[in-house]
Amino acid sequence: MALNTPRGWLITYDITHPKRLARLHRFLVKHATPVQYSVFHFEGSTAQMGRLMDDIDSRIDPSTDDVRGYQLPERLSIDTLGRGSLPGNALVLSATSPSLQQLLARPTKLPTTRS
Incomplete structure (x- = not known):
């Protein structure tokens, strides 16, 4: 896949200082979907993604904070438990990343196996 081909990414973070956490959250909401x-x-x-991570790097303390970016595979399998993140029958459409809908979907009960 070419370097300029759009793809899906997960960005996760653990920020130790409340003010930096709030600033990073406000910044990411402008560029990504919670x-x-x-x-x-x-x-x-x-x-x-590299430019975004550079921008994030300037907003964190690398000695205490942790930010990670994961490239999502084209074929994504997701298992979820608990409540979903979208209310009711909300729908999110994405032309370049069909996996976004899966990430935000309400959880489905996983089949159980009994021995």
């Missing part, structure tokens, strides 16, 4: 607390979905090329 999935859960401290977890965002970003759509963009590898170069765009």
Whole structure:
């Protein structure tokens, strides 16, 4: 896949200082979709993700904070438990990342196996 091909990314963070946490959250909401607390979905090329991570790096303390970016595979399998992040029948559409809908979907009960 070319470096300029859009793809889905998960950005996760653990920020130790409340003010930095609030600033980073406000920044990320402008560039990515919140999935859960401290977890965002970003759509963009590898170069765009690199620039975003550079911008994030200037907003954190690397000695105490932790930020990670994970490239999502084209075929994504998700198991969820508990309540989902979208209210009711809300729908999120994404032309470049069909996995975003899966990330935000209400959980389904997983089949159980009995021995």
